[in-house]
Amino acid sequence: MSDPQDMPSLSEAQMEIMNIVWDRPDTTLGEIWLELHSKRSIARNTIQTLLSRLVDKGWLVYRAEGKIFHYRAAVPREKTMTHVVNRLVETAFNGSAEGLVMALLDGQDLDADEAQRIRALIDRAQAGQK
Amino acid sequence: MSDPQDMPSLSEAQMEIMNIVWDRPDTTLGEIWLELHSKRSIARNTIQTLLSRLVDKGWLVYRAEGKIFHYRAAVPREKTMTHVVNRLVETAFNGSAEGLVMALLDGQDLDADEAQRIRALIDRAQAGQK
DNA sequence: TTCTTACACCTACAGTTGTAGGTGTATTCT
DNA sequence: AGAATACACCTACAACTGTAGGTGTAAGAA
Numbered sequence: 001m002s003d004p005q006d007m008p009s010l011s012e013a014q015m016e017i018m019n020i021v022w023d024r025p026d027t028t029l030g031e032i033w034l035e036l037h038s039k040r041s042i043a044r045n046t047i048q049t050l051l052s053r054l055v056d057k058g059w060l061v062y063r064a065e066g067k068i069f070h071y072r073a074a075v076p077r078e079k080t081m082t083h084v085v086n087r088l089v090e091t092a093f094n095g096s097a098e099g100l101v102m103a104l105l106d107g108q109d110l111d112a113d114e115a116q117r118i119r120a121l122i123d124r125a126q127a128g129q130k
Numbered sequence: 131m132s133d134p135q136d137m138p139s140l141s142e143a144q145m146e147i148m149n150i151v152w153d154r155p156d157t158t159l160g161e162i163w164l165e166l167h168s169k170r171s172i173a174r175n176t177i178q179t180l181l182s183r184l185v186d187k188g189w190l191v192y193r194a195e196g197k198i199f200h201y202r203a204a205v206p207r208e209k210t211m212t213h214v215v216n217r218l219v220e221t222a223f224n225g226s227a228e229g230l231v232m233a234l235l236d237g238q239d240l241d242a243d244e245a246q247r248i249r250a251l252i253d254r255a256q257a258g259q260k
Numbered sequence: 261t262t263c264t265t266a267c268a269c270c271t272a273c274a275g276t277t278g279t280a281g282g283t284g285t286a287t288t289c290t
Numbered sequence: 291a292g293a294a295t296a297c298a299c300c301t302a303c304a305a306c307t308g309t310a311g312g313t314g315t316a317a318g319a320a
Binding site for chain 3: 158159160174178
Binding site for chain 3: 008011013014042043044045046048049050053066067
């Protein structure tokens with residue numbers, strides 16, 4: 001299983017594809033295209049290229065069934081997201097998680113439930129450290 | 131004053147430059163180069179190009195003093211960071227701030243002070259909504 | 261005065277990325 | 291059988307990005 005740290009970074013369009021594949025392991029070009037095409041005009045070939053390059057980069061693997069490729073992510077979602085956020089903290093926030101949270105809160109309207117869940121996450125993270 | 135939403139996104143290298151300029155308004159090519167060069171081998175011309183392109187993209191403005199350009203950010207840091215984080219929440223976390231925080235906590239070891247400060251940030255954000 | 265340094269600018273290259281037309285082949289539909 | 295559909299693959303283009311050599315000019319140092 002690959003490590004996100006050893007792989008090229010993901011652009012927004014690539015991340016979009018990855019999220020679809022994480023949501024639906026073994027998905028196919030056709031399925032991905034149907035989903036994205038329902039949101040915006042995009043050529044099937046564009047998706048094809050994105051998939052092909054993600055395979056080249058090591059982010060996706062596939063299993064051929066007949067002539068159809070079924071794609072799976074080569075890296076777990078959680079591991080990738082952690083890596084992505086860490087990179088952002090390091091490169092944009094000079095290592096400050098607090099800085100990231102501040103920017104997050106500036107731009108989001110948290111409802112009470114969500115705020116509570118986030119507090120619980122922090123508490124759990126803190127508890128896990130003892 | 132420009133709006134980050136109307137401008138091309140920033141790459142990691144560009145963000146690095148922006149952070150230096152936000153830290154030191156009116157800075158010059160030479161100063162930026164000295165700072166980065168102390169961390170790693172990089173040609174002055176590379177910085178020059180990064181600066182020039184950031185100006186082209188609208189992220190930096192400059193004032194010529196003699197033949198030396200003094201660069202300033204065209205967008206406040208806070209506004210940019212909020213935008214950057216929002217983009218990440220939208221594109222990688224399907225709009226879930228909680229998802230981002232979970233990934234953040236997975237990858238960071240919060241000390242007690244920091245956790246407390248983050249809780250306070252959340253409380254303040256919540257209070258500000260009433 | 262000559263040499264050195266610094267600068268903005270010009271130029272170039274290679275890699276990356278999003279976009280998509282086109283093709284041969286196989287399968288399915290009419 | 292012919293037409294339509296789907297696929298992986300080939301190909302192409304333009305824009306973006308990081309990297310950096312080179313140049314004319316001005317200012318400072320020797």
